[in-house]
Amino acid sequence: MKLLFLTQVLPYPLDAGPKIRAYYVLKYLAKQFDITLLSMTRSEDHIDSIQHLEEFCERVIPVPITRSIFNNILDYTRSFFSGNSFLIMRDFHKDFVRIFFQLLENNDYDAIHADQLWMAQYALMSSSIYQNSYKPPKIVLDQHNAVYLIPERLALNNSNPLYKYFLLRESRMLAQYEIETCKQFNSVIWVTKEDYQSISNLINKNGVSGFERTGVNHIIPICIEPDNYMSTIPAVDDPNIIFIGGMHWPPNKEGVVWFINNVFPIIIDKYPELKIFFVGKNPPEDLLNLQNVNFPGYVEDIEPFWALGRVFIVPLLSGGGMRVKILEAWAKGIPVVSTSIGAEGIRYTKSENIIIADTPQEFAEGILAVLKNLELAQRLSVSGRESVENYYDWKKTYRKWDKIYP
8 A cells, every 4th residue: 555645844853743743653654555755854854864764664755945034924925915824825835746746646645644734735636636536545634733723822922912913813814724624634633632622613613514524533642652761760969940842933932931931030049059951942042141041952962951850841821732742751750840731632640640830830839849859759750651651652552543544
């Protein structure tokens, strides 16, 4: 069987949630498919990553794209006058279309897999090739997020009226696009039940039909390989806090700024020797010189920073989908303190495998509790590791993909 797999990011190395999702889905489906991976790539992607993916994909075809402020302005102008989503239009590339159609014309694919909403527009183009075919390929959409929620939640916490307007406008257009797009796929896989429910609620509110078809919508969480992570018992000394995530993604930046401005002053008063490491690209420039706060930027080897952590924080106020870094922290045995939105979509029990806190005072108290109470820290460590092994091991949980691709 032959599968054409479309991705907006090259799914290796495993340094971001969307990459981790696509990577392990690819590995699982490679057991039964000859996979052609057609992926957008950036300048920082290396040939070594492509060669690694070729170990289980029959072909890997990179399509280089360039992001720039100039291109973003052009795409937003097109979006404004056309009434279409900026985020969707930004990821429409003629070279990708050209290669996509060449592949369809020269191969008989049994299925086309669109990874994330951005790839849906390409998968749906296949209908023009197969409109007269008695057996067109199955088209499947892997919905990492209810994407419209991200700008909507960002707008709620933003005081800039112009930026708020743009965010709410984008959210409305994305919501309409997501509903109409999902209706056209043979199968739609949601990473979390919360995202699926949020779209379902929109549909029920607007009276849209044709979405909740029997056997179409499925929920399969993001998974990792726990055996690749060495579990550790939290150290007693060195009260270090870590956050890992690219701050080019607006919800991450928003959460980091909120934490530093509102939570950090409370905990540093109790632990003057405490250090915080925010690991990820594009740190906020106005916060780079704060004492006890470290921004090492993007690092290829993340292990030394995992080893530093007594507490892993997820201070998100917006966003969607699942935070894979919680799974990785659990697998490492590092206690996690998160907001409710940060832990959304993950199976947890409060104060058993995670501490949930939604106000600055609660968040600070959660961190301080872990730092002061070794018994609590060890319970969070052990329970977190067990949660990953039981629910988020790709070799076990991804058997659910057999219902999508029998």
